[in-house]
Amino acid sequence: MKAILITISLLVSSLAMANEPARCMIKSSLGDAVIGVGSNVLTAKSNAATKCFDKHLDAYQVAKGQLPDDDAAGDIMNACVNATCL
Numbered sequence: 001m002k003a004i005l006i007t008i009s010l011l012v013s014s015l016a017m018a019n020e021p022a023r024c025m026i027k028s029s030l031g032d033a034v035i036g037v038g039s040n041v042l043t044a045k046s047n048a049a050t051k052c053f054d055k056h057l058d059a060y061q062v063a064k065g066q067l068p069d070d071d072a073a074g075d076i077m078n079a080c081v082n083a084t085c086l
Contacts, residue, residue: 024048024085030059033086045085052080 024036024044034055036048056076060068068076 026052026080026083027086028052028055029079030055041085048085049080049083052083053077056080 021037021039022041022044024038024041024047026034026036026045026048028034034048034051036044036046036051038044038047053076056079057068057073060072060076067073
């Protein structure tokens, strides 16, 4: 009986955790962190990468007074997409 209660308890807690949104935090090269949220880890990472790209694009535009060329935008995109969730 005790084993059944433990099993049910574990099942209920794992189901509760499955309904929580996934989070992905990426350390930005600008010195701060960007947090993405989604229904799963891949969606959360995609959200974080998009926020990272937008943040770096804004910083580039403020610093240089213009949008980056294709090479610079590609470098920013690679840095954000290839970052690891912490």
